[in-house]
Amino acid sequence: MKPSKPNKRQEIQRRERQLLETAGQILLTEGYSELSMERLADELNTAKGTIYNHFPNREEIVLAMAVQAINKRQSLFDAASTAKGGSRMRILAVGVACEIYVRSYPALFLVENLVRHASIWDRCSDARRDLMRNCEHRCMGLVAGVARSAMADGDLELPRGLSPEEMVLSLWALTSGSYLIGATSPSLPEIGIGSVYRSVRIGILHTINGFNWQPIWNLDEHEKRIHETTDSVFPDEPSLPPIEDA
Amino acid sequence: MKPSKPNKRQEIQRRERQLLETAGQILLTEGYSELSMERLADELNTAKGTIYNHFPNREEIVLAMAVQAINKRQSLFDAASTAKGGSRMRILAVGVACEIYVRSYPALFLVENLVRHASIWDRCSDARRDLMRNCEHRCMGLVAGVARSAMADGDLELPRGLSPEEMVLSLWALTSGSYLIGATSPSLPEIGIGSVYRSVRIGILHTINGFNWQPIWNLDEHEKRIHETTDSVFPDEPSLPPIEDA
DNA sequence: ACACAAATTGACGACGCGTCAGAAACACCA
């Protein structure tokens, strides 16, 4: 005997999903300043007070979106860390995951960065901040784990005093820093930068080579493996363009 | 016959300097949300309307601070590009300049990042945005110039299809990305990262080595030259701590 | 059918933004 009238509880959860959905939509297409509580209430055909039953303020909504975002990122990293072919292939797959993430889920990437700002972060609840921190922690752990396994396999030897996490920070920063600059620096082409994606692929390759992570690949080998990885590890995601066309 | 009563024009300029000064102070110590026009007016003992004679809105004040910031950065890069000892020493000096910048002028670094946000950037005048873009452009040009000279000297050969600017983007992203993560990711230590500065120094070294920029240095040589550079190129700035103590 | 609990509503006070008409300060000249 299933309830013909859907449970109130489910109804509320459904609305919360829809709330985050439309919030993301507004954020991506119209920007942060357009994301007001009034607007959200209108869009969902409820009163403002109802929105406040879900989230205590606007910032917490953004953080909730960021948690979703980093969960998605983590699921991509999870897939990446299953790549066959040794640690070098796995760290490559992580790089591929990042490019897929930025290309296919621009709203998630945007929100992940938004939330770094003190004016948003500071107004959120500890509970949700912990959630975010934990996800971030797990992502880092996943990638650092790849580095650790590389060390265990003898494919990688880190300089004295550098932890795997600190090494991963370089890759993380290079990647997300580049994409961030790409997304926020207007007119990169006229500054001499054709494609941020190409720059990241090559930059990451040389950084990993610079750390002497075995095997060392050249650009063609690297590029070939990127596309192999895309197809085998991320069959459900749209495939990446060749390096020549950005 | 110098005017005993200072010119009104000067008085206004003086106030504008003071305005940016106190705005930076508030931003650094109390955060963006505390930076209100009312607050600034109070702090400067003027009426709100007077502030609006200087800047058309809050965002433009932040952008004006960012322009100051990037000018400071450029002056450090200028000094860096005079370093003796070949292109490898000059690019190292740029790295040193970045670390000095972040350590000694945290308010400037903060503001440079703040302004990347659409909600601020979009509300600013084209005139000042151009100013910002030009400064950024010049900074990039300076560093890319170092790479170009390295290529001319035969110290560096870039992979096919990669411009010097795109290579510099990797260094830029690694550096500013790391510092940004360091400044905004709470509890890095518990995530396994002791010192962002150390991570950046080592990451940059290996990335540059990875691009096969001659001469190749090991960690000790690199570290030694960092401190030489700090003293010879930036004698007026506080010197950098050894890599062991962050 | 009734009573209790939970969720919803929108009017409300507070606050910061940006404006603008009037007041004050200033510069210039006779």
Added chain:
DNA sequence: TGGTGTTTCTGACGCGTCGTCAATTTGTGT
């Protein structure tokens, strides 16, 4: 020095958004 036109300053005001809460509606259990 006094008069006049211009620049600068001022703060009260209108507006929009935030977050609250008492009143109301809706849901649930007996």
